[in-house]
Amino acid sequence: MTPFGKVIRKHRIDRDMLLGEMAEALDLSSSYLSQIETGKRSIPADLADKVARLFELNAKETRSLKEAAARAVTEVSIKLGKNTTTQERMLAIDLATSFARLKPEQKSELQKLLYEARK
Numbered sequence: 001m002t003p004f005g006k007v008i009r010k011h012r013i014d015r016d017m018l019l020g021e022m023a024e025a026l027d028l029s030s031s032y033l034s035q036i037e038t039g040k041r042s043i044p045a046d047l048a049d050k051v052a053r054l055f056e057l058n059a060k061e062t063r064s065l066k067e068a069a070a071r072a073v074t075e076v077s078i079k080l081g082k083n084t085t086t087q088e089r090m091l092a093i094d095l096a097t098s099f100a101r102l103k104p105e106q107k108s109e110l111q112k113l114l115y116e117a118r119k
Contacts, residue, residue: 003068004048005037011055026050043069 001009012022023033026047035041048069052062078092102110 001037002039002043002072004043004065004072005039007065007068008051009037011051011057015055022054025054039072043072 008022012019019034019037020030023030026033028036032041036043036047048062048066051057052065055061057065078096080089080092099107
């Protein structure tokens with residue numbers, strides 16, 4: 001079981017909610033949610049936010065849930081729109097191919113930059 005699976009299962013059990021009930025509330029099948037809990041399926045990008053809303057988690061609990069989901073992720077993709085420029089496409093490719101070689105302080109700076117962009 002993944003850290004994310006453990007966290008969502010704990011929240012579900014703490015609320016006396018059956019897997020099927022949680023799956024229905026999240027608009028997922030029971031088998032799919034079970035596979036996510038056990039780590040047999042990837043975690044959809046928006047699932048942590050949906051779970052946080054479902055269980056009305058506070059900011060600290062939501063962050064913990066998102067961190068657990070992030071620990072389970074081994075691959076990410078960037079969706080590029082039709083209007084994405086060649087320069088933007090090259091930037092996405094450069095990030096993907098260079099990420100592992102970035103120094104920790106560079107990753108920290110990049111994260112700060114991206115955080116500011118979300119505001």
